[in-house]
Amino acid sequence: MRRILPIFLLALAAPWLSAQADEGAVNLYSARHYQSDDALYSAFTKATGIKINRVDSDDAGILSRLKAEGSASPADVILLVDAARLWRAENDGLFQPIRSKTLEEAIPAQFHAQPKADGGIAWFGFSTRARVIVFNKLKYRKSDFDTYDKLADPQFKGRLCTTTGSSPYNVSLFGSMIEHIGPAATETWLQGLVNNMARSPQGGDTDQIRAVASGECGVALSNSYYYARLMRSSNPEDRAVVEKVGVVFPNQSSWGTHVNVAGGAVARYSKNQANAVKFLEYLASPEAQKHFANGNNEWPVAKGVQFDNAALKSMAGGGSFKSEVIPVSAAGQNQTKVQQMLDRVGYR
Template structure:
């Protein structure tokens, strides 16, 4: 079965009905030909990642069959497929989704000295029952504040808490509260501030909104650049894309806004993590682990930074991305929270969002 037909088959609305047959045929074919391969379910739909996949295959001879979907779609698919799932590696781009998948038992805890030596403790999920690691963070995105440089200065928005200040009434732009990026940020704020203070803060954000939450992070940056908003929240890699763009309009837009890495004087800027795991029912566990180990290598970590403007997480890895360095000044303090703590706050966060009317 070709990569193309494999992807297409799993996107079909009736794919699950025939999945056991499809996966059995696919895996039997691999056994007959003797070729090594892994099947990846990926929420990383970035064209620049193609180089990662091709480099891995060139260096190991292991072929990659990939299914692209969003995080929620991948988790739904894995649950529906059950034991018949052909997935070997799962790549997700949000802390809350990684936590949810772990809780739902969709990952196979593994042991890898390479990964454990490379990835910091707070960016991996150790299972006390098996001693293995359920998933590993592979890159991060800082959730920063952008502001209208003509109207405000950095000190006006140097903490997340200040976004709820009444002086920003009618000035805040932000995407949907239920988007995973915001759920993770709000889950982290709950861990730092407690439920009562976080709910009051969320109520302040609603009161300060310039418009109903809509669009993605780039749309929030555009809102600030156009004057529709005064401040907004975005992940760093969206801003970095604009800074590195060859499009004149996009570069001009980026030049109109300032960037703040919040809470440098307290717990640090919130990071959202993109991570990977071996699928619970993987038929190619050893090769799946090899792929995750490859993603923690210096070359792959540099690709995350230079190819998709993400922060590398492996210890000792340096990078040369002018946009990331320009935004951060070369370094910044990031919060250090167990992802499990952020994930466990998701239900409380959603209830708070409902109570304060954050759409």
């Protein structure tokens, strides 16, 4: 069972973690709440003999704990599930930039932090998830939503469902839109999304997909792996949802579909730096990269990795799609602008 803890309990969590160096362990603070990752960690321990001591929370809880612990933190590796949060943690000085030829050769530059003056890199992405559009197949066609821009078209007034505007995955998408079309056009687009809402933003991405299937909405935004989970489910209710809903990877004829990352870093005050780097390098290995795809429906980041997930391949028309090529860190750099826009347009 995973150990997800509210922020106010994190200080009491995991008494087995030590702030002392331990050549046989790595202390992991993880926002990845996927049970499928247990096999990934076990494989690392089997291959290296290094034990993983793990505490799970959400991104905000982990970052709050790191700030509270300061130099006394036992954390060695931090795993977060959003590029904007990775960027923020880097700028708050919570990571320790590292040099690793293995990581730099495996991970494309757009999926890791910008190198420091000495060449050190603060964090690396290890898997991606696309921000796709799902739509009711009985009412619409893929061509109706082949760009993100079309979500703001007045013809879809009262048909759009989303999570809250400030959810990390939306903030990252909106931050990337600033890079593509500029601040003024992005704010106009966000106002169009608000105007087209079928209801107040609520729930998670799976809730949006189900709302489209039920007819409450005509179209919604979702991370790709939530749709893939439904595709792979043996639950008849999930299968019925998939039958009613189509998926679009937007902007294939222009800049490409927005992708976000789950990524990792060495904690600033790590006492087991060598173990921490070994663990991050393992996450970039073909074995681990295939696990991200086959175990949790995420796309591998490392170059040249093949995977067997039929749901991902079916979604993307053979397994690949055109993704945007801007650095994912742009989402973090633009997040203050995005939040100000959301306030102005009333995107709750």
